[in-house]
Amino acid sequence: MPFATGLRGLLPVPTSANQAREATLRFYVVHAPVRLRHYAERSGRVILRQWQGMLLLGLLVIGQATTILMFPAMLLAHLAAGGNFGGILGLALLAALYVLPQRQTLRGGPLAPFAGTLPISGATRVLLDLTVLLVADAVLLLELALAAAVGGPPAWPGLLGLLALVLAVQLAALHLPLPDPRTLVRRLPLPMLLKPNLQALAEFPASIGTRVLVTIGLAALAAMAATAFHFDARAMSVAVGVLALIGFVLADLYRVLFAAHAPIRTFLATLPLSPHHLLLRDLLTVLLLGSVPFLMLAVWFGVFDPGGLAAFALLAVAYAGLLAALRWPVLRGGSLGAMLAAILAAGWAGSAIAMVLK
Amino acid sequence: MTLLAAHDLAAAYDGRRIFSGVSFDLGPGIYALTGRNGSGKSTLLRLLAGAQRPAKGHISVAGRDLARDPIAARLLLSYAPDESPAYPFMTGGEFLHMVAAAKSTTAGPIVDSLIAAFALASSLGERVDMLSLGTRKKLLLAAAWIGTPEVILLDEPSNALDGASRDALVARIGVDSARAVILFASHEADFVADTGATVIAFDDLASAA
Numbered sequence: 129m130p131f132a133t134g135l136r137g138l139l140p141v142p143t144s145a146n147q148a149r150e151a152t153l154r155f156y157v158v159h160a161p162v163r164l165r166h167y168a169e170r171s172g173r174v175i176l177r178q179w180q181g182m183l184l185l186g187l188l189v190i191g192q193a194t195t196i197l198m199f200p201a202m203l204l205a206h207l208a209a210g211g212n213f214g215g216i217l218g219l220a221l222l223a224a225l226y227v228l229p230q231r232q233t234l235r236g237g238p239l240a241p242f243a244g245t246l247p248i249s250g251a252t253r254v255l256l257d258l259t260v261l262l263v264a265d266a267v268l269l270l271e272l273a274l275a276a277a278v279g280g281p282p283a284w285p286g287l288l289g290l291l292a293l294v295l296a297v298q299l300a301a302l303h304l305p306l307p308d309p310r311t312l313v314r315r316l317p318l319p320m321l322l323k324p325n326l327q328a329l330a331e332f333p334a335s336i337g338t339r340v341l342v343t344i345g346l347a348a349l350a351a352m353a354a355t356a357f358h359f360d361a362r363a364m365s366v367a368v369g370v371l372a373l374i375g376f377v378l379a380d381l382y383r384v385l386f387a388a389h390a391p392i393r394t395f396l397a398t399l400p401l402s403p404h405h406l407l408l409r410d411l412l413t414v415l416l417l418g419s420v421p422f423l424m425l426a427v428w429f430g431v432f433d434p435g436g437l438a439a440f441a442l443l444a445v446a447y448a449g450l451l452a453a454l455r456w457p458v459l460r461g462g463s464l465g466a467m468l469a470a471i472l473a474a475g476w477a478g479s480a481i482a483m484v485l486k
Numbered sequence: 487m488t489l490l491a492a493h494d495l496a497a498a499y500d501g502r503r504i505f506s507g508v509s510f511d512l513g514p515g516i517y518a519l520t521g522r523n524g525s526g527k528s529t530l531l532r533l534l535a536g537a538q539r540p541a542k543g544h545i546s547v548a549g550r551d552l553a554r555d556p557i558a559a560r561l562l563l564s565y566a567p568d569e570s571p572a573y574p575f576m577t578g579g580e581f582l583h584m585v586a587a588a589k590s591t592t593a594g595p596i597v598d599s600l601i602a603a604f605a606l607a608s609s610l611g612e613r614v615d616m617l618s619l620g621t622r623k624k625l626l627l628a629a630a631w632i633g634t635p636e637v638i639l640l641d642e643p644s645n646a647l648d649g650a651s652r653d654a655l656v657a658r659i660g661v662d663s664a665r666a667v668i669l670f671a672s673h674e675a676d677f678v679a680d681t682g683a684t685v686i687a688f689d690d691l692a693s694a695a
Contacts, residue, residue: 155587238573241567
């Protein structure tokens, strides 16, 4: 049977508004699974590549399931009750930050520009985007369901409102005209020692952007916890633990940079450069990115607990040492690199807590 | 009768101007866009197809403004990019099905004839990432004839095609030249000559950045 004849049975040419709506629905039925599969494949690949980190995260969630699952649900139920404008703004910001690093994949990846040339209505495009966003927001949906159970029927309208707000913000973030991060980094007036590495990282805006955002988010969480603990001993312990976690999150950058250097490594060896040139460049890059969350925490403690600054000075040296040391397990640890990095970071956290609390 | 009109088009990428001042009116016929590598031919085709927004200017397809009436305009145009935009996991048939569904139509007998001429039938069930470069190109070309496009934009259509498929494409372009604008970018002088296309030198058309 000719291919077109096969299609003809499936897709009658629309002759009325009703049939046009049916045709739109048919396109949705054909295209939505393809978009979802693309998103699932790309996300699956990221999870597989980061399986050790995901395993650790999974163990953490299983160990502290009630706290980890119920805390955000309670927070959402509180926000749904209204009145906390700052909290709602924070949720909207988080929703946008979640989407930004993966917007290329969420928009349909390589097919998106071609799909843009097809005669599909704006409403169908929004419907397709919402379908993928709802799948991407599966964890949020779970938390909203828990919040609905916690808050009961009075909370439901508010929770639906939060979901609508999140989706609206994410839709906007999906289509916000943003400059290409590669061009941005290329234009930054950076020293040559750092610029090629930052350009190499900018080639992976989704994964690197997520890592950087996670480190900043972790620092913000630690600052909030420190405030809640009134900057007592627990506050410093949390800060140290979070810095260890940030080090673990950033350690994978060594692997990305090592792979990026592969084509040029031999050529660089022919130039009058130190044999440790690439090592130095990589260390400086990770230290630079690691310094942002560290400074956030140091400034927060400095403002609200100036007495803690001396400990932070000591911690700065130890933290730099951790970031440098993490290169070894990541590049030499083979398939267990992430596990070894986690053990190193955990060991460092224990020693650092003992040091700053002494 | 003007089917494809561009007025004062400009393209930019991240604030860097690629070209500007492109204006033309094209009636039914075959047009070959030629020029040096990197001059902006593919960018111009992307703009005309609606795959990229122009930094400035207007495009109309058979009297429909591409920006103001995008669906009506896109119903009347087809675009085959230089590289396959299909997901690697899609089959060739799924890709054609998707394009046909977007145009609310069937693939039609012309697509059937192209599938036969390109010997594409056996590849329609294969994943796109398993197809050769030439087969992927044939798939994009077959998709360009889905519906009743009055403007067909092809980016390097003869790249990677075998002789028989290239001849079939030349013949197909010839058949439709009386009713549609077929504008393609090409570096292959023989292909341009075989189609009998009117040559448009990109450098004469645009003010470079």
